[in-house]
C-alpha cells in the first residue's frame with residue numbers, strides 16, 4: 001500500500017479525518033504548503049509547512065518555563081495524571097515479548113503482541129502515559145552531528161483504546177496535547193502547527209497529526225482506525241490512539257540550547273566538559289548560530305556534512321578548520337553521552353554486548369565510545385559516565401539504581417576485552433595482509449566466533465574487499481536452535497482437529513486409551529487425545545508403545561500430535577478404534593526432572609553471576625541436559641561450585657512448583673518479562689511455571705510437583721560456546737547419582753592400583769608422583785654413568801670403512817632412547833671419526849638415532865644418514881643437524897638389513913652426492 005495514495009485518500013476528506021473540534025474553537029485553518037504540497041493547520045497564515053523552517057527557538061525559546069529533561073517529565077506526567085491518565089512504568093528496552101525485535105523502538109511496541117503474524121494491542125490501563133526509553137541504531141552516524149539524533153531516546157506514549165472504558169478519540173486527544181503545550185509549557189497557540197500524515201502497520205492503518213513548534217516536530221498523534229488495506233478495509237472494533245512525543249525535544253524547546261543534547265544530558269555533558277577542560281559557555285553563541293543554520297540546511301545536503309559545514313563556516317565568517325575545531329569537541333561529548341546512556345539502559349535491562357543479535361549494536365556503540373575517548377585523549381572510566389546518567393535519571397527511573405553495579409561490571413569487562421583484543425585484531429589483520437590470502441566465508445565465521453573479529457573490521461583494514469553475501473546467512477544458520485529446524489517427511493497436516501493434550505490435564509498419566517483419528521504414510525499415528533509429550537520447548541519427546549508398537553518419536557505440528565511408529569502395522573490402527581498407550585515412565589521422569597532442574601539452574605546462575613543472565617536455549621533429554629545462558633566470560637571453578645550449591649539448596653528446600661494459566665498481560669505485570677526465558681509466547685494465555693519463591697517462567701514442558709523430587713543436580717561441564725553464551729551440561733535425579741557412583745568407582749579402581757584407599761588416594765598419588773620423579777633422576781644419573789663407560793667400548797668396537805670414517809650400529813628394544821642419545825653424543829666425542837647409529841624400538845615404530853663425530857661429519861652429515869635409514873625402514877625421512885639427527889619407520893623386518901649393510905649404505909650416499917655434486 002502506497003503511503004502517498006493513502007494520504008490523498010484521507011486528505012480528500014479533511015473534515016472527516018483531520019478536523020478536530022479544537023481547530024474550530026481556536027481558529028486553526030487548513031493550509032497547503034507551497035513547497036511540498038502537504039496540508040497543515042495553523043492559526044497564522046503561512047506559505048509553507050514547518051518542515052522547511054529553521055529551529056528559531058535555539059537561543060530564543062517560546063516558553064516561559066525552562067524545563068530540563070527530568071523536570072519536563074514531571075510537568076508532563078502531572079498534567080496527564082490530572083486528566084485521568086494512568087502513569088505507568090517504562091517497559092524494558094530489550095523487547096523480550098516480540099520475536100521480531102531486539103529492542104523497543106517506540107512506545108506503542110510496549111502494547112503490541114504478535115499472534116499469527118498479526119499485531120494485537122494489549123493496553124494495560126486506559127488511557128495511559130508511559131515514558132518509554134527506545135533504542136534505535138539506524139541513525140548512529142547522525143548522533144552528535146545534527147543536534148537531535150539519538151541511539152536511545154524517551155518517547156512519551158499517550159495511548160488509549162478509544163472503544164474501551166476510559167477511552168477517547170481524536171478531539172480529546174488533540175485538545176489534551178494542545179493544552180499540554182499551551183498551559184504546561186506556556187507555548188502560544190499560534191506557535192503550534194499540525195501537519196496531516198498517515199500511519200501504516202501490520203494489517204492496520206490510520207491518519208495522524210504531527211505537531212510542530214518553530215520547525216521542531218514535538219509529537220505525532222496516530223489514530224489507528226482501520227484494518228485491512230486501502231482498497232479493502234473496515235473500522236477496527238478497538239480503535240487505538242498512539243501519540244508519541246520525544247521528551248528530549250519537549251525539554252529542548254523550553255531551554256533553547258544549541259542542541260537537544262544540552263537539554264537532555266545537561267548535567268552529564270557539563271561534568272565531562274569540566275573534567276576534560278572544555279569551555280562550553282563562551283562558545284554557546286557560536287554553537288547556537290551554527291545549529292540554527294544546520295537545522296535549516298541539513299536536509300538539502302543529504303550526507304555531505306563536510307560541504308554543509310564548509311558553507312555554514314563561510315556564512316559565519318570562519319574557515320572550515322576553525323569551525324570544526326570549535327564544534328568537534330561538542331559533537332564528541334554528545335556522542336559519548338548518548339552512547340553511554342544507551343549502554344546503561346540496555347545492560348540494566350539484561351542485554352550484553354556481543355557479536356550476535358542486538359548485542360552486536362551494543363558492542364559497536366561501546367567500542368565507538370572507547371575509540372573516541374582514546375582519540376581525544378580524554379581519560380575517564382566509561383562506567384563513571386554511566387553512573388552520571390543514573391544519578392541524573394534516578395528520580396524518573398528509580399530501577400536504574402538496582403543495576404548500577406551490573407552496568408559497571410559489564411562495561412569494565414567489555415572495555416578490558418576491547419583493549420586486549422584491539423592489539424590482536426590488528427596483528428591478525430596485518431599478517432593476513434602480508435600473507436595475501438583471502439579468507440573464505442568459513443574462515444570469516446571462525447574468526448568472528450573465536451576472536452570477535454568482525455568482517456567490517458577486516459573490510460576497514462583492507463584484508464577483504466567486500467563482506468561475502470552469505471556471511472550473515474551462514475552465521476545465523478549456525479545460531480538457529482534445533483527446535484525450529486525440525487524436519488518432517490510429510491506435508492503439513494490439515495483438516496484435523498487439534499489433539500487433546502492429556503499431559504497438561506494430569507502430568508502423572510502414563511497409560512491411557514484413545515481413539516485413532518488417522519494414520520499417515522503407515523508411520524505417523526494421530527489420536528484424538530494423547531498423554532505422550534511431543535518434542536518442544538527444548539524438551540525431548542516421550543517414548544513408549546501403543547498397542548505393542550514402539551513409539552520412537554513424538555512431534556507436534558500446529559496443534560496436532562504425531563506418534564512415530566517403529567514398524568508399520570497394516571490395518572492395526574483403523575479410524576475410531578480405541579487403542580491403549582503406555583509411556584516409558586523412567587524416561588519421562590528423567591526428562592521431567594531435568595526440565596525442572598533447568599529452571600532452578602537458570603535462576604541459580606542469575607543469582608550468582610548477575611542480572612544479565614538469561615536462558616539462551618535449553619535441551620532436556622533422558623540422560624543428558626544442557627542450559628545455555630547469556631554471560632560474558634567462561635565460568636570459574638568457584639562460580640560453578642556456587643551455582644551447583646545454590647541449585648541443590650533449592651532442591652533441598654522442597655519448594656512447590658505451581659503451574660497456572662494466566663492471561664498474558666496479567667502474567668507480564670505480575671511476574672515481569674523475566675517469564676520469557678524461552679522466548680515470547682504467541683497466545684493470549686500463558687502457562688506459568690512458578691517454583692515458589694525462586695523462579696517464574698512461561699513454559700510448556702513437564703515438571704515435578706516439588707523440587708525435592710529432583711533429588712540432586714550435578715553440573716558435569718561448562719563451556720563458553722560463543723561470545724556471550726556459556727553452556728552448562730548437567731544431570732539430575734538418578735542420572736546424577738549414577739554419575740557420582742561411576743566417578744566413585746573409577747576413583748576406587750585408581751586407589752586399588754595404587755595400593756591405597758579412596759580416602760588416601762590423594763596422598764598416595766602425591767607420593768607416587770614424588771617417587772616417579774626420584775626414579776627419573778636416578779635413571780638419568782645411571783644413564784650418564786653407564787654411557788660414560790660404554791663410550792670408549794663403542795669407539796673400539798666400531799668398524800673402519802674405506803672412506804676414512806668409522807661406523808657403529810646397534811638395535812635395542814629394551815632400553816629407551818635417552819640412553820642411546822647420551823651414548824651417541826659421548827662416543828662421537830671420544831672418536832671424532834665415528835658415525836653412531838642406534839635403532840630403538842618404540843612401541844610399533846623404530847626410532848633412528850644418528851650422531852656424526854667432528855671429523856666424520858665433514859664427509860657425511862648425520863641428517864642425511866638418518867633420512868636414508870628412515871626411508872629404508874618405510875618412514876618418510878628424518879631431520880636434524882650435521883651432528884645429530886633422528887628419524888623413524890615401521891618396517892621391523894628391515895632392521896637387521898640396515899645394520900649389516902651400514903657401510904654400503906654410507907658408501908652409496910657418498911657416491912650419489914659426488915655424482916650430484
Ligand SMILES: [Zn+2]
Pocket residue numbers: 033034035036037038048049050051052
Ligand atoms: Zn512543506
Ligand SMILES: [Zn+2]
Pocket residue numbers: 537595599678697698699700701
Ligand atoms: Zn521450561
